Amino acid sequence: MKRVEQLKPHEKLAAVLADDMAAVNVLIRERMVSEHAPRIPEVTSHLVEAGGKRLRPLLTLAAARMCGYEGPYHVHLAATVEFIHTATLLHDDVVDESAKRRGRPTANLLWDNKSSVLVGDYLFSRSFQLMVETGSLRVLDILANASATMAEGEVLQMTAASDLATDEAIYLQVVRGKTAALFSAATQVGGVIAGKDESITKALYDFGDALGISFQIVDDLLDYGGVMASLGKNTGDDFRERKLTLPVIKAVAKGDEEEYAFWNRTIEKGRQKDGDLEHAMALLNKHDVLEETRQEALKWAETAKAALAKLPEHELRDLLADVADFVVSRVV
Amino acid sequence: MKRVEQLKPHEKLAAVLADDMAAVNVLIRERMVSEHAPRIPEVTSHLVEAGGKRLRPLLTLAAARMCGYEGPYHVHLAATVEFIHTATLLHDDVVDESAKRRGRPTANLLWDNKSSVLVGDYLFSRSFQLMVETGSLRVLDILANASATMAEGEVLQMTAASDLATDEAIYLQVVRGKTAALFSAATQVGGVIAGKDESITKALYDFGDALGISFQIVDDLLDYGGVMASLGKNTGDDFRERKLTLPVIKAVAKGDEEEYAFWNRTIEKGRQKDGDLEHAMALLNKHDVLEETRQEALKWAETAKAALAKLPEHELRDLLADVADFVVSRVV
Numbered sequence: 001m002k003r004v005e006q007l008k009p010h011e012k013l014a015a016v017l018a019d020d021m022a023a024v025n026v027l028i029r030e031r032m033v034s035e036h037a038p039r040i041p042e043v044t045s046h047l048v049e050a051g052g053k054r055l056r057p058l059l060t061l062a063a064a065r066m067c068g069y070e071g072p073y074h075v076h077l078a079a080t081v082e083f084i085h086t087a088t089l090l091h092d093d094v095v096d097e098s099a100k101r102r103g104r105p106t107a108n109l110l111w112d113n114k115s116s117v118l119v120g121d122y123l124f125s126r127s128f129q130l131m132v133e134t135g136s137l138r139v140l141d142i143l144a145n146a147s148a149t150m151a152e153g154e155v156l157q158m159t160a161a162s163d164l165a166t167d168e169a170i171y172l173q174v175v176r177g178k179t180a181a182l183f184s185a186a187t188q189v190g191g192v193i194a195g196k197d198e199s200i201t202k203a204l205y206d207f208g209d210a211l212g213i214s215f216q217i218v219d220d221l222l223d224y225g226g227v228m229a230s231l232g233k234n235t236g237d238d239f240r241e242r243k244l245t246l247p248v249i250k251a252v253a254k255g256d257e258e259e260y261a262f263w264n265r266t267i268e269k270g271r272q273k274d275g276d277l278e279h280a281m282a283l284l285n286k287h288d289v290l291e292e293t294r295q296e297a298l299k300w301a302e303t304a305k306a307a308l309a310k311l312p313e314h315e316l317r318d319l320l321a322d323v324a325d326f327v328v329s330r331v332v
Numbered sequence: 333m334k335r336v337e338q339l340k341p342h343e344k345l346a347a348v349l350a351d352d353m354a355a356v357n358v359l360i361r362e363r364m365v366s367e368h369a370p371r372i373p374e375v376t377s378h379l380v381e382a383g384g385k386r387l388r389p390l391l392t393l394a395a396a397r398m399c400g401y402e403g404p405y406h407v408h409l410a411a412t413v414e415f416i417h418t419a420t421l422l423h424d425d426v427v428d429e430s431a432k433r434r435g436r437p438t439a440n441l442l443w444d445n446k447s448s449v450l451v452g453d454y455l456f457s458r459s460f461q462l463m464v465e466t467g468s469l470r471v472l473d474i475l476a477n478a479s480a481t482m483a484e485g486e487v488l489q490m491t492a493a494s495d496l497a498t499d500e501a502i503y504l505q506v507v508r509g510k511t512a513a514l515f516s517a518a519t520q521v522g523g524v525i526a527g528k529d530e531s532i533t534k535a536l537y538d539f540g541d542a543l544g545i546s547f548q549i550v551d552d553l554l555d556y557g558g559v560m561a562s563l564g565k566n567t568g569d570d571f572r573e574r575k576l577t578l579p580v581i582k583a584v585a586k587g588d589e590e591e592y593a594f595w596n597r598t599i600e601k602g603r604q605k606d607g608d609l610e611h612a613m614a615l616l617n618k619h620d621v622l623e624e625t626r627q628e629a630l631k632w633a634e635t636a637k638a639a640l641a642k643l644p645e646h647e648l649r650d651l652l653a654d655v656a657d658f659v660v661s662r663v664v
Contacts, residue, residue, distance in 0.1 A: 039487055113426065115490070118423070121423060121456075128480075129476040129480055151450060158450060
């Protein structure tokens with residue numbers, strides 16, 4: 001066992017919220033069962049038991065506890081958020097034709113696209129049942145809006161990702177959809193279920209939103225090996241999949257005509273050849289856009305912490321601030 | 333223009349509810365728009381404008397009006413039901429790898445699987461927003477449960493469809509999931525939004541459930557050309573796709589060892605060759621299972637009308653009874 005001071009911030013959060021999280025895990029296992037269709041728990045447990053960090057349900061639990069909530073429904077909402085996340089992963093893997101997720105073969109590879117689509121739909125509907133059980137229309141409203149933003153962001157990414165006209169504003173919309181919408185809903189509903197007023201729930205929303213954006217920017221940066229762009233076996237996926245992310249958007253904006261032609265060929269037209277990824281890395285380094293991207297992630301982490309500062313003092317509040325710092329520390 | 337007496341029952345229903353239905357169509361067009369992702373209305377309108385019968389939203393409107401509802405939310409619920417149906421069709425076409433739907437190329441063929449999966453998700457989330465706007469937790473509960481039943485039914489169909497051990501009870505579960513769950517939710521929420529008590533909303537549920545089952549059995553029967561099984565260009569899809577439906581389930585139960593071997597090879601193992609469909613048809617005729625299947629559909633139509641009889645007299649109630657008769661008349 002690790003000593004507490006050796007734990008990373010999200011691990012400390014998990015340790016403090018261990019009892020709640022155990023209840024969430026029980027509820028998740030209970031609700032992913034289907035009496036009639038054994039394929040459902042097979043597919044779901046493949047993903048759910050793969051050992052994700054469970055960051056989103058932890059955010060909900062932390063927000064609710066920070067707001068003094070003593071009822072049972074923060075557990076339902078945490079499970080809701082994890083089910084929505086898992087459903088999204090299943091559908092994403094079909095959309096991206098991915099082969100690996102969390103270090104294991106994806107469900108669409110182990111079973112088929114059908115299973116991923118339909119089990120994803122099943123988890124969405126289960127998450128919907130869980131949130132209805134809370135009896136809070138405000139919670140339902142928040143999660144319905146988050147779902148729409150998520151789906152819209154995914155479609156936007158599909159159509160905009162390989163288009164060199166995509167600018168930082170569109171990138172931000174995509175990131176809000178694919179990542180931040182669920183983070184902000186996860187934190188906000190924690191406050192709502194605790195009966196807190198708008199000033200508190202707005203701060204929780206802002207924290208989740210900024211944390212999610214920071215988290216996704218860091219993810220996109222790590223896809224190019226972090227600030228010291230270096231080729232590793234896990235780098236360059238976005239380039240190969242022709243996904244315009246913040247580093248490339250910045251590099252395109254700073255590049256000359258010849259560079260534009262390079263990005264046009266490799267990303268927009270998708271005609272890639274040996275050495276292209278290395279050349280892309282060289283351009284990112286030349287324009288110093290990886291450091292700029294890191295600064296952007298840092299800025300959002302600061303925004304997240306500023307939102308937290310509007311909340312009353314609490315041990316969990318400080319842990320959440322540490323999580324915001326830690327997210328960005330991954331790319332230093 | 334047709335004279336009223338020439339109209340089919342669901343056309344009469346549409347005529348009587350024309351104003352409400354116009355409001356539903358306005359709401360559908362309004363809500364399928366996405367500011368940021370033009371692909372969404374492209375895909376959706378391809379399907380929504382293709383001229384389905386809009387039977388499900390008509391059921392909701394009829395139920396609400398029959399119960400004396402005068403508020404605005406039956407329109408939201410009718411649009412909700414149509415969005416859920418459209419989302420399901422988009423996902424089904426990916427799952428079935430279909431090429432045609434309502435006489436037109438499917439969205440997954442015109443665009444791609446990605447668009448169908450993600451736009452389907454978008455429509456689910458939009459339907460969710462619409463139902464939250466009604467402010468009725470009971471409505472949300474009903475639709476959440478229907479969604480779960482639908483998703484479970486789809487998964488069950490995927491795993492059970494080619495398994496000769498599938499019996500009539502499992503078939504009924506699949507049919508309830510893929511068709512009846514949305515029919516029964518559509519009718520039930522009409523009564524709930526009108527504030528009717530359990531005796532009325534239960535009768536509305538029972539009507540939708542039985543109508544949906546009858547509707548799907550007829551659909552499965554028509555796939556073999558109706559009672560006088562005859563090969564047409566639209567027949568035999570279920571056989572080719574190795575989907576066990578009621579006629580074949582009945583034939584398998586009545587067949588001898590040699591026939592079992594035939595069904596085992598063609599449906600369970602999927603090794604089909606020229607002349608197999610004709611042989612399958614001959615077996616269905618030999619055992620008279622198409623007529624038995626029609627009787628089953630008739631029985632469910634009677635159950636549907638018996639449920640209606642528990643409701644107060646109303647012009648719309650009589651039209652709904654005619655719809656139940658008409659559904660089965662397609663296979664006489």
